[in-house]
Amino acid sequence: MRRIPSWIWPVLVALFILALSRVVKNEYYMFAGYVVLQYIVLASAWNILGGYSGYVNFGSAAFFGIGAYGAVVLDKLWQPPLVVAIVFGGIVASLVGLVTAYLTLRLRGVFFAIATLALAIVLQTLVMNWDFVGGPLGYYSVRPDSIAGFPSYVNYLFVIMLGLALIAVLVARAIELSFIGRGLAAIRDNELAAECCGVPTLRLKVFATMVSGGLMGMAGAPFPYYITYLDPNSAFSLAYGINSIAMPLIGGMTHWIGPVIGAVLLAVIQQVATVTISSELNLMIVGVLLISFITLAPNGIVGLFERYRQKRQRRLST
Amino acid sequence: MVTFNLLINAVVTGILLGGFYAAVTIGVTIAFGMLDIVNIAHPVFIIMGSFVAYIVNRHFGFDPILTVIVAAPLFFLLGIAIFRFYYAAFESSGKGSLRGLAFFFGIMFVIEVTLLLAFGVDYRLVQTSYIGPNIGFAHIDLPLRMVVPFVGSMALVSGLYIFFGHTFIGRAIMAVAQDEFALSLMAVDTVAVKQLAFGVAIATAGIAGGFLIVIQPVDPSLGREYIGRVFAICVLGGLGSITGTVIAALILGVVETITSTIFGPSWAPAVSFAALLLTLAIRPSGIMGR
Amino acid sequence: MTTQSPLLDAMSIRKRFGGFVALDAVDIAIRPGERVGLIGPNGSGKSTLVNCLSGAISSDTGTIRFDGRAIERLPAHQRTRLGIVRTFQIPLPFTSMTVIGNLTIPLRFAARHHAVGGTTNDVEQALLILEDVGLRDKAHEPSAGLTQVELRKLELARAVAARPKLLIADETMAGLSNSEVDEIILLLFKLNEQGIAIIMIEHIMRAVMAFSQRAIVLVAGKKIADDTTDVVINNAEVVRAYLGE
Structure with missing residues (x-):
């Protein structure tokens, strides 16, 4: 009997959710589910660089915002189909990733971290001063009332984000299992040793930054249509930065499923908290969970699960 | 139109601002x-200092700068507590970098949100006699609310310069910075030395917070604007050089105010990022680097 | 190509750190399959030389030719791919990986580039190498749990997996017991028999004497002797540098 390839599982889950989205009538679930899926993309994308190679990117908001404002620019120019905006956002974000990575990754890793931290703030400044996209006033995107083949536009956006989440997870998984993933893991363990084993460290790091940033940009492109009113503060919100770090750390960084677990868990908690308590408390919850996990369970939920399994195996074998 | 006079004023204001940036x-x-230790939460400790000054000023009318100087030992102890936690959790196990960075990122959010929940999103300010009046000579107007923090910052930085150059403990810290291993061989408790230094670092953040709230009204998330700035100055100054930090801070202060004067204040935050990237691209060791 | 043409030919390598001259116009040439000891007091520039040759740092001036190619501008991973492979004084294993996992990195990233070993897969090749260094039974254990001497062997095995023509073994024996030193020397001889030229950097003179055909002595960044091992060991200047008078 041949083993079922494991990439089939994310695909099946995505198909199941797609089927569900056809049945569920309440639009709130689409609305909330979109956010969860968006965080699956951001967390998986972050993990490709951060989790696999150990380089911290604080600037997820920058890449996400590039995607969002990229879509705004296109929307103002000729209102292309959403897919075009997604591809455009992905390309621009990954080019910004290329430049940032090339300038800072030759140096110590923390310079990259600091540069990404500043990147979100500076891009926000640029957009604030760019009247074409509305400057500080923001931009209203008019979304069609309906779209062929979908019950509603929100449902359409949900399905698009579902597709992006599936792509992000499959890309992350493919990288993890390929020789690129092995090379990134070697970099994470010891970069000098990796280089001396023939690993082209700079090229791999730049590649990972581009893929990671590109996916984040793609996740940002549908955002203007999702919230309909986009301003610099919501596009470059630091919440994206902390969430996309916290989710992989809490879920577990060494396996592609880790960011997915973390994203679902944290995003659901935050969706519930936003409705029931306050949105400020959201960030507090994420911050406290982040600190607790990195000190108490450094390998995240996946790590806890593996430890439990090893313990059980040992008990069974004795 | 940018006149010569305006430019001179911008340069002088920039120097005052830069002096304050040195303290930050x-x-x-x-x-x-x-x-x-890549403490990216540093700006949020500055904001904490501002809020301490705000509370005491509001309830008792005390001077904000005197308040933070009195409160500095508390920040010192806070720094020691954080270092102990950080050291026990990350550095001693040798798995520092990624998780240490994420740790301070988490700390940053927890403190910021705590302040936000306690004080809301409003801007807070303090009242003292030197907020408002200007001193002027020739064509230059100097607002006292900039001059006083500048003088205070220079005093703080000079004090630290003497501390690191001429006291036993200060020199021990410099020695740990240069060769921790060698020092540990000489039976110096390097962990205790680092802990003390980190305490001093956080204490300076508290004091800088007092200066900050004199210069401008403060809200809980103002710290974010300072993240790029402090690291740009630190890298430009050559990582770990006090003189370099002061020079870099003055440069950035002047460039920022000139940028504001010519292009408008909304462009100022971009200056530090440009400075950071330029430094990393051209001379990563900074102006005072070896 | 004659047998006389050197595998590695580095000429007038200079490296300064600030005002400190770490290497002062050092020449070094290695023939294919040669066994060379590189010795010198602490701080004499041995590690700097290793770093310049392997590409971990770049030299200020000087040329390095390897296998007839100028390589002084190539990054470290390309030099590894060409066949200059080094080990580290303090072993730097990939701690998240198993022992065999450590070997698959150079097998995939370096060895593929000169297609030695034909069609056999990485795992088989890795197991053969581990067999050679005596770590076969540890193949699937996490590398984080190895002993000192096992770590040194892993370091060597990982270097061999990159299919070197020249192996630079940087103090692979420091801190090992006498019998462990003998074990490593035997291992190096075995690798040398497979045609790998070896530069051994070592403080343990017994090991250098037993292993190398030729010895190069660095003192204060300058090469002061370069001859057969017994000539060098009786060289007055070398004795003075070592015994210090």
Whole structure:
């Protein structure tokens, strides 16, 4: 009997959710589910660089915002189909990733971290001063009332984000299992040793930054249509930065499923908290969970699960 | 139209602002430059200092700068507590970098949100006699609310310069920064030395917070604007050099105010990022780097 | 190509750190399959030389030719791919990986580039190498749990997996017991028999004497002797540098 390839599982889950989205009538679930899926993309994308190679990117908001404002620019120019905006956002974000990575990754890793931290703030400044996209006033995107083949536009956006989440997870998984993933893991363990084993460290790091940033940009492109009113503060919100770090750390960084677990868990908690308590408390919850996990369970939920399994195996074998 | 007069004023204001930036950054110079601890939460401790000054000023009418000087030992102890936690959790196990960075990122959010929940999103300010009046000579107007923090910052930085150059403990910190291993061989408790230095770093953040709230009204998330700035100055100054930090801070202050004068204040935050990237691209060791 | 043409030919390598001259116009040439000891007091520039040759740092001036190619501008991973492979004084294993996992990195990233070993897969090749160094039974254990001497062997095995023509073994024996030193020397001889030229950097003179055909002595960044091992060991200048008078 041949083993079922494991990439089939994310695909099946995505198909199941797609089927569900056809049945569920309440639009709130689409609305909330979109956010969860968006965080699956951001967390998986972050993990490709951060989790696999150990380089911290604080600037997820920058890449996400590039995607969002990229879509705004296109929307103002000729209102292309959403897919075009997604591809455009992905390309621009990954080019910004290329430049940032090339300038800072030759140096110590923390310079990259600091540069990404500043990147979100500076891009926000640029957009604030760019009247074409509305400057500080923001931009209203008019979304069609309906779209062929979908019950509603929100449902359409949900399905698009579902597709992006599936792509992000499959890309992350493919990288993890390929020789690129092995090379990134070697970099994470010891970069000098990796280089001396023939690993082209700079090229791999730049590649990972581009893929990671590109996916984040793609996740940002549908955002203007999702919230309909986009301003610099919501596009470059630091919440994206902390969430996309916290989710992989809490879920577990060494396996592609880790960011997915973390994203679902944290995003659901935050969706519930936003409705029931306050949105400020959201960030507090994420911050406290982040600190607790990195000190108490450094390998995240996946790590806890593996430890439990090893313990059980040992008990069974004795 | 940018006149010569306006430009002179911008340069002078920039110098005053830059002096204040030196006080803001000096803690990062100690923690990042000397101890290799990337405390990205540093600006949020500055905001904490501002709020301490605000509370005491509001309820008792005390001077904000005197308040933070009195409160500095508390920030010192806070720094020691954080260092102990950080050291036990990350550095001693040798798995520092990624998780240490994420740790301070988490700390940053927890403190910021705590302040936000306690004080809301409003801007807070303090009342003292030197907020408002200007001193002027020739064609230059100097607002006292900039001059006083500038003088205070220069005093703080000079004090630290003497501390690191001429006291036993200060020199021990510099020695740890240069060769921790060699020092540990000489039976110096390097952990205790680093802990003390980190305490000093956080204490400077508290004091800088007092200066900050004199210069401008403060809200809980103002710290974010300072993240790029402090690290840009620290890197430009050559990581761990006090003199370099002061020079870099003055340069950035002047460039920022000139940028504001010519292009408008909304462009000022971009200056530090440009400075950071340029430094990393052209001369990563900074102006005072070896 | 004659047998006389050197595998590695580095000429007038200079490296300064600030005002400190770490290497002062050092020449070094290695023939294919040669066994060379590189010795010198602490701080004499041995490690700097290793770093310049392997590409971990770049030299200020000087040329390095390897296998007839100028390589002084190539990054470290390309030099590894060409066949200059080094080990580290302090072993730097990939701690998240198993022992065999450590070997698959150079097998995939370096060895593929000169297609030695034909069609056999990485795992088989890795197991053969581990067999050679005596770590076969540890193949699937996490590398984080190895002993000192096992770590040194892993370091060597990982270097061999990159299919070197020249192996630079940087103090692979420091801190090992006498019998462990003998074990490593035997291992190096075995690798040398497979045609790998070896530069051994070592403080343990017994090991250098037993292993190398030729010895190069660095003192204060300058090469002061370069001859057969017994000539060098009786060289007055070398004795003075070592015994210090």
